[in-house]
Amino acid sequence: MTTYLDFEKPLAEIEGKAEELRALARQSEGMDVEAEAAALDRKAADMLRDLYKSLSPWRKCQVARHPDRPHCRDYISALFTEYTPLAGDRNFADDHAVMGGLARFQDRPVVVIGHEKGHDTKTRIERNFGMARPEGYRKAVRLMDMADRFNLPVITLVDTPGAYPGKGAEERGQSEAIARSTEKCLQIGVPLISIIIGEGGSGGAVAFATADRLAMLEHAIYSVISPEGCASILWKDADKMREAAEALRLTAQDLNKLGVCDQVIKEPLGGAQRDKAATIDAVGAAIAQMLEQLSAIDRKALIAGRRRKYLDMGSKGLAA
Incomplete structure (x- = not known):
């Protein structure tokens, strides 16, 4: 069943009518409704094109958070073979x-x-809606250390509203764990590629995304704070999230201009959720291209180039 966003409600009505006609025809022999249904399909396609022609930053936030977008596990299943999960931070627990x-x-x-958000109520609760605790970042540090030791490239898939802000997470050193993960990203001497596949929220995303190459899906977002959180701080009113989304410049297109994002990966019309296979294929092609570029660079040059990239980023942002 298709999930529609608020601004897609007119589209939902048209696509719903086309489906109702076809369902009615299946129940009544001899009824030919294909011409009418096809006309509705064409109208829906035109409306979809108009809706996604120039999405506002806030609408891009809504698309980035769409529950039907492909998640980390979908990309791993489709793009990677012989996946062997490794669990735990060797300190407290597995996140x-x-x-x-x-x-x-x-x-x-x-x-x-x-980050894995989960695909239904049970798995979303199990995965804590993609909000990692300190042990999650310490597990990532352990895996990056292993990759560095055995000269294995690291690929990260970022999709989180932000690190979990709960009491237990703070007691176990959430900010320190995020800082250590970000530091480890800067230290490893192997290619590090990061793809923001949905939300890139705050330090929880930076901890995985301080990479040699950072790519974002067309409707993904990446920001120091959520629009709602920003609005609550600046205007004391979370309902001003639309204005905050505009001010934050959190879209892939804005961040590409600012030099934060190296590549924008095109999504199917209507967002990644409309054609998961095509989206995953596009991400796979982008990873392959970036991996080929980075494989020719030696260890010392990789570390130095990554460091220089982030030291220069502030000056590029000011110039933009």
């Missing part, structure tokens, strides 16, 4: 919001790490 392990990408051994 189910963070997936990670050894795998092969196009027959090349790699380490893949990502």
Whole structure:
């Protein structure tokens, strides 16, 4: 069953009418409604094109959070073979919001790490809606250390509203764990590629996305704070999230202009949820291209280039 966003309600009505006609025809022999249904399909396609022609930043936030978008586990299942998950931070527990392990990408051994939000109520609760606790970031550090030791490229898939802000997480050193993960991203001497597949929220995303190459899906977002949180702080009113989304410049297109995002990966018309297979294929092609570029660079140059990239980022942002 298709999930429609608020601004897609007129589209839902048209597509619903087309489906009702076809269902009626299936129940009544001899009834030919295909011409009418096809006309509704054409109208729906035109409306979909108009809706997605120039999405506002707030609408992009809604698309980035769409529950039907492909999640980390979908990308791992489709793009990686021989995936062997590794669990735990060797200190406290295993965080189910963070997936990670050894795998092969196009027959090349790699380490893949990502946030997993879950696909239904049960798994969303189990995965804590993609909000990692300290043990999740410490697990990522452990995996990046292993990748560095065995000269394996690291691929991260980012999709989180932000790190979990609960009392237990703070008691176990949430900010320190995020800082250590970000530091480890800057230290490893192997190619590090990060793809923001949905939400890239705050330090919880930065901890996986301080990479040699950062790509974003066309309707993904990446920001220091959510629009709702920003509005609550600046205007004391969470309902001003639309204005906050405009001000934050959190879209892939804005961040590409600012030099934060290296590549924008095109999504199918209507968003990744409309054609998951095509979206996953596009992400796979982008990873392959970036991995080929980085594979020719030696260890010392990788570390130095990554460091320089983030030191220069502030000056590029000011210039933009």
